[in-house]
Amino acid sequence: MEKVLIIIPAFNEESNIGQLLDNIKKECPQFDIIVVNDCSKDNTSIVCKSRQINVIDLPVNLGIGGAVQTGYKYALNLGYDIAVQVDGDGQHNPIYIQKLVNKVEQGVDMCIGSRYIEKKGFQSTLARRIGIKYFSREIYLLSKQKITDPTSGARACNKAVIKYFANSYPKDYPEPETIIALKNRDFTISETPVIMNEREEGKSSITAMKSIYYMIKVTLAMIIASIAKKEK
């Protein structure tokens, strides 16, 4: 039996995370959960602790990359075989966690939950879809890997990838960049269809003002990741 850890990065998610944790406990009670509370201003930590969930309270806000990486460090320290990342905002339906884990158990290094394979459920806004298509093309150009949903935060990975992520993980907007970084180190990546919900409450971390910076930063980060030195 593989030891599986579910990593949930959360920043001001008190209104979503309780429901998410209850759903996870119902759908996959056999997996351990760690919530990384990225210095939330609200009661995120208390909501988790009242449900007997382990919470890492970061003393300073690190941003999504730093928070997720903390989860991978925790997974590495405690010797987990598989880590599954689930967003704290309730966008990812926990019924797909088992599916992602199965894929990794079958031998792929990382499996990404994609909402654009079956094109069901919440498909995001048109502008975002164009951005995602663009990243998808860039990833194909840089690594010859077809990824339909490069910004998806629903992903499972095995021990080797946990170790790599614990040592090196991008600070902001990490998802597309990590795909290139993994491919560059000969890890295998696959996708599996999932259905995502619209955010229940709160806003996405990417606002209109930041989107231009986001596009430029991620484009450059992927190019740099593809030519980066390969220390494994």
Next chain:
Amino acid sequence: MNSVFQLILIISSILFMIFILNMIRNKNLELRHALTWLVTSFAIIIIAIFPQIIRSTAFLLHIIEPANALFLIILFFILLIVFTLTVTISKSANKINTLVQEIGLLKLTVEKLKNENRGGHY
């Protein structure tokens, strides 16, 4: 160059260097990071004492106005300082990132140990 202006430049650049050295002595500046400033202030002193350097540099680089050569040299030092600052900030940011993560992990471990101990007592 006007000799009064030269005198002012020499005095102020020497004062600037003394100021930096004093900061290092009082541990307000880390020598490692103040090195670029020391080199810069030393270069300004040399230029103030031997303004011919500017003229010959201008001549060598085919710069018509010596003042432009002066700006070029100053810009070079400023870029050097700003760049070393960026490098230092990046390194510090990475270190802080790692430290914050370790503190978070440790806090959880301590909390768990505390709870275990409490359980053992009662």
